[in-house]
Amino acid sequence: MEAVNSAVPVEPGSADGSLRPTAFVLPGDCRALMADMDADSVDCIVTDAPYELGFMGSSWDSTGVAYDVETWRAAYRVIKPGGFLLCFGGSRTYHRMACAIEDAGFEIRDQIMWIYGSGFPKGGNRDGKGTCLKPAHEPIVMARKPFKGSVLANEAVHGTGAMNIDACRIHGDDAQGGTYTVKRLKPGATLEKTGGNWRPEEGGVEYHGEMKPGRWPANVIHDGSDDVVDGFPVTASGIMKAGTRRSAQDHPGSVCYGTFGGDAASADTYGDSGSAARFFYCAKASKADRDEGLDAFDPQAFVQFQTGNGESGKPSSLSDGRETQYRNTHPTVKPTALMRYLVRLVTPIGGTVLDPFTGSGSTGKAAILEGRSFIGCELTEAYVPIARARIAAAFVQADAEHAAANPPPAPQIDMFAEIAA
Numbered sequence: 001m002e003a004v005n006s007a008v009p010v011e012p013g014s015a016d017g018s019l020r021p022t023a024f025v026l027p028g029d030c031r032a033l034m035a036d037m038d039a040d041s042v043d044c045i046v047t048d049a050p051y052e053l054g055f056m057g058s059s060w061d062s063t064g065v066a067y068d069v070e071t072w073r074a075a076y077r078v079i080k081p082g083g084f085l086l087c088f089g090g091s092r093t094y095h096r097m098a099c100a101i102e103d104a105g106f107e108i109r110d111q112i113m114w115i116y117g118s119g120f121p122k123g124g125n126r127d128g129k130g131t132c133l134k135p136a137h138e139p140i141v142m143a144r145k146p147f148k149g150s151v152l153a154n155e156a157v158h159g160t161g162a163m164n165i166d167a168c169r170i171h172g173d174d175a176q177g178g179t180y181t182v183k184r185l186k187p188g189a190t191l192e193k194t195g196g197n198w199r200p201e202e203g204g205v206e207y208h209g210e211m212k213p214g215r216w217p218a219n220v221i222h223d224g225s226d227d228v229v230d231g232f233p234v235t236a237s238g239i240m241k242a243g244t245r246r247s248a249q250d251h252p253g254s255v256c257y258g259t260f261g262g263d264a265a266s267a268d269t270y271g272d273s274g275s276a277a278r279f280f281y282c283a284k285a286s287k288a289d290r291d292e293g294l295d296a297f298d299p300q301a302f303v304q305f306q307t308g309n310g311e312s313g314k315p316s317s318l319s320d321g322r323e324t325q326y327r328n329t330h331p332t333v334k335p336t337a338l339m340r341y342l343v344r345l346v347t348p349i350g351g352t353v354l355d356p357f358t359g360s361g362s363t364g365k366a367a368i369l370e371g372r373s374f375i376g377c378e379l380t381e382a383y384v385p386i387a388r389a390r391i392a393a394a395f396v397q398a399d400a401e402h403a404a405a406n407p408p409p410a411p412q413i414d415m416f417a418e419i420a421a
Contacts, residue, residue, distance in 0.1 A: 051090030082161030169214025293393025361387030
């Protein structure tokens, strides 16, 4: 396999800084390429499969490969037991892809919903009537390869089975996580005894505590647009003390699904408030994100990826008055921040990500920036050099991020040299 880049000997984001991730972009049909890979050899699969809509008349988006159970059986063979599969789908065709993934042997664990406000209706408006709704989400199937025994036992053998929850917590202004230190009054002291004007520097004891660790990752991701955020109400919740029993399913006021007898909270649960859109958010890929690392490529006029139905040849309202020269000509580029989040969520530190539908390399770029190795398959020859160039640029960016986070120690002063002088 032809490596994208292997020149610099440091792996940003690795467990001990001693290993460097590798990246391979393999041209060809992913089914044949995966057949040549070792069984149980990759830690996870993060991919954006064709939506099978014939988008822009593209042949690669109407082959049926995403519906083919054999595609996902090939993926099932190469992923480790307990490894997660994340795959984007189209709102109209997601169900057929999810069924194929399940029929291949994967266990469907969840669905992540990426919600955005930048979509536009494709059916037109005639006399106040139309044939389509405004698209505003893309579903992501979350599946996992089954394993024997407990998650803990599987992690000990394969390193897979659980998600990196703490690494993906949502840190708002009131939920930054980490420790804090404050000074408090000494035990038994009161403000009355200090004249009501106590100052921390004049006494007291230090108190060390844990800040809110951030919100648990949700199965909703949004783009932060006003259209989306305004659709969520502002809510607040109080503190649930340890030992509080939650409502059972058959009790009034229950919020539980299915038959559930209720249980007791094991620890104090902190109150929360703010918009209900308190989730990870990421806008669609910008031009700078799409073209990063592609300075050697000639810009091309590229408007059709934003047209209403992919076949009209007319610019959409999103294109009017905007720069439409792109070096990355792939029509469905996913934003790097979103792909980094997904890679970080399901890939063990130092693990390997497989993308059977690499496209222009957004998953590979994200994997390298997160310190994970990458193997990609891409059928369309024109996208292979684009993917390799973007991933190669990610190595440079990762090295810069690693250097900034780990500055060299200051040189020690040679005291004997000063004395001798």
